[in-house]
Every structure is written in structure tokens, then in C-alpha cells.
Amino acid sequence: MAGYEESGTTKLRAVCKVSSPAIFFGSAPAALRLVLKAALILASSGFGSIGMKRSSFLHNWPGALKTAPKRSFRYLKALLGNRYFWAGLGLLVVVLFVFYLMFNHLIMPAYTRYNATVEVPDVRNRTMEEARQILTERGLGVGQPLQRFDRERQPNVVLDQSPPPNASVKPGRLIYVTVNVGTIPPVTVPRVEGLSLREARNRLLADGLTIEAERPDSVPSPYNNTVTRQEPRAGATVNQGDGVRLWYSTGLGQRTVLVPDVTGLTLSEAQQLLLRRNLRSVVLDRDENEDDPTIVRQSREPGTRVREGFELRLFTKEE
Numbered sequence: 001m002a003g004y005e006e007s008g009t010t011k012l013r014a015v016c017k018v019s020s021p022a023i024f025f026g027s028a029p030a031a032l033r034l035v036l037k038a039a040l041i042l043a044s045s046g047f048g049s050i051g052m053k054r055s056s057f058l059h060n061w062p063g064a065l066k067t068a069p070k071r072s073f074r075y076l077k078a079l080l081g082n083r084y085f086w087a088g089l090g091l092l093v094v095v096l097f098v099f100y101l102m103f104n105h106l107i108m109p110a111y112t113r114y115n116a117t118v119e120v121p122d123v124r125n126r127t128m129e130e131a132r133q134i135l136t137e138r139g140l141g142v143g144q145p146l147q148r149f150d151r152e153r154q155p156n157v158v159l160d161q162s163p164p165p166n167a168s169v170k171p172g173r174l175i176y177v178t179v180n181v182g183t184i185p186p187v188t189v190p191r192v193e194g195l196s197l198r199e200a201r202n203r204l205l206a207d208g209l210t211i212e213a214e215r216p217d218s219v220p221s222p223y224n225n226t227v228t229r230q231e232p233r234a235g236a237t238v239n240q241g242d243g244v245r246l247w248y249s250t251g252l253g254q255r256t257v258l259v260p261d262v263t264g265l266t267l268s269e270a271q272q273l274l275l276r277r278n279l280r281s282v283v284l285d286r287d288e289n290e291d292d293p294t295i296v297r298q299s300r301e302p303g304t305r306v307r308e309g310f311e312l313r314l315f316t317k318e319e
Helices: 002-018 021-026 028-044 054-059 061-080 083-112 128-137 197-206 267-276
Strands: 146-148 158-162 174-180 186-188 210-216 227-231 237-239 243-248 256-258 280-283 305-307 311-315
Touching: 128 158, 128 174, 197 210, 197 227, 197 243, 267 280, 267 311
Parallel strands: 146 174, 210 243, 280 311
Antiparallel strands: 158 174, 186 237, 227 243, 256 305
């Protein structure tokens, strides 16, 4: 066992002795090899495998395991006390730091074109063809144009751009422009009845329409601040920018009314009768192929007293 311990120490000392200052400073790879070789000797000496035959190690492994911490400490102390080891380690750190500087300040900027910028030209009030040519000459791209109508501008003229003029961008950046369509595009009025006022506003504005007026509905409704009526009606075709009038609910009324009998009436007749009583209705089983079906059932019995704005369910088919 003593011979084995001496073998490991001797190898480590031999490595440190051979690497003289002349060799280290004359060859950087030699210094790095010294660091790696010393580390391998230190790691492999933990269980006494250096200079010891396999059969001897298997026979004496309990003792080797017991003395392993002491041997490892001596080898570590010898390694840490060697100045060439620290010199090699320092050289490795310097090499890595130099590589980092080159990668961060030379390689990556060249790859990403960090300092390359282009000033965005002003293409507003130019035709779309002229704007595309100017941007292409500056090394910039053109994104999918947006369309907007402006009565005071000529058709096919750029109204706005993003990024704005004189902004600094990367070469090849897409510039998005808004072009005047020249004619007022038609818009189909969406259905906003039953939506909250906020949702209805957002829906109409998103479709290029405006809110002309908002008024409380004279007929109460059980759903507060929801749209109960609109003009123009859903599906109508209007010009972009036209206004839509909205009526909204203020909740159920305070008075009570008697539910009329609407069975046997057509749907339009039943709805008109209920509205005259300040009652609302909804048809649950309407066949879209029938223009004005006949009501065969209703959710509340005739003569029942309910609050104004109550919603009566109507049925056009038997159970």
C-alpha cells in the first residue's frame, strides 16, 4: 500500500518537475497539458488505482478505501502548491476571456450587422408604386399595405407609414404603409343586439362604422346595459364610416303587467302585442325556412302577472 501511495505522489511530482518555466512559457499547449494531466492523476488516485496491480487492489480494497481521503488530500496539496499549475490555469482563463471578447465584439456584430442601420424615408403623400421603389432603393421591404378611405386625398396615395420617417432601422426591415382606397368601401352592418354596449361599440368600430347615438330603450329588458335594438338593422349594406344608432336596456321595469295569450298568432303579431305590453320575447325552436311561423306555446300562462321587460319564451312547434 505504501508503494502504491508513493507511486501516485511520484507521478504527480514528476509531472510538476518536468514542466520547467522554459517549457511553459515556450509552449502554451504544454502548460495546458500539464493542468489536464495533473487533474487526471489527482482524480484517478482517489481509490488507489495508480501503480497498483488489479489483484492487489481487489485484495486490499478496504484499506485503500480507508486511506483514500488522506492520499487525495496530499495529492491536492501538492497540485495546489505547484506554480506551473496555476500559471496554466491562468492562461486557460485568459484564452477563454479573449475568445469571449472576440465572439462578443467581432463575430456576433458582424453576423447580426449590429451597427448597420438605415434611415426610413418619408413616403407619405406618394403613390404606392413610388413608395415601393424608394423603400427598395434604401434596402427596405414593404409589408402588406393597409387600406383606408380619405375623401381629401387622391386614390392610391400613402396616408401613413410605420416605422415613421427618419427612424433608424435594420437593413431589410419591412415598412408598413396605409394607402387611400379612393372609393368608400361598402360594409355589412353586424348584428350587435344582445351584446353589451362595450362589445357592440368595439364590434362596430372594428368593422369601420361609427356610433351615431346611444339611447335607453323605452321598453324595459331583463339584461341591463345590453343592446336591445339597432338601426340600420343587421345585414344592411352601408358605406364605411357611416353611423349606427343603438338602444340599450336599463333593466326590468317597476310596474307589473298581465301576460297576454299569443298562441295562434303569427310570430310578428305576437311580438307586436307583447311589445305593446312592454314585454319581450324570444323564439327557441324557429325554423329558418319559415318567414312568419305560428305560435303554438308560450312559457307563461295567459293572465300571469310579471314585471315590465320580462322575456317570454315562444314556441312554434308542439312538444
